[in-house]
Amino acid sequence: MKKAEVGNIIEFRGGLQGIVEKVNENSVIVDLTFMDNYRDLELDQRTVVNHKNYKVIKESAY
Secondary structure, three states: OOOOOOOOEEEEOOOEEEEEEEEOOOEEEEEHHHOOOHHHHOOOOEEEEEHHHEEEEEOOOO
């Protein structure tokens, strides 16, 4: 499994997507405002996702 890096776009929990803001030892902090339907889903702006529970959709441009 590939570990995400800051700036990567990941997918998790049944289709939610976000941009990785910080990589911790066992998890990443993800900005969910990236999604077009963010406001409709009534989610918090950020969430924590364990490394086991996501897949990298797009690599960081930096």
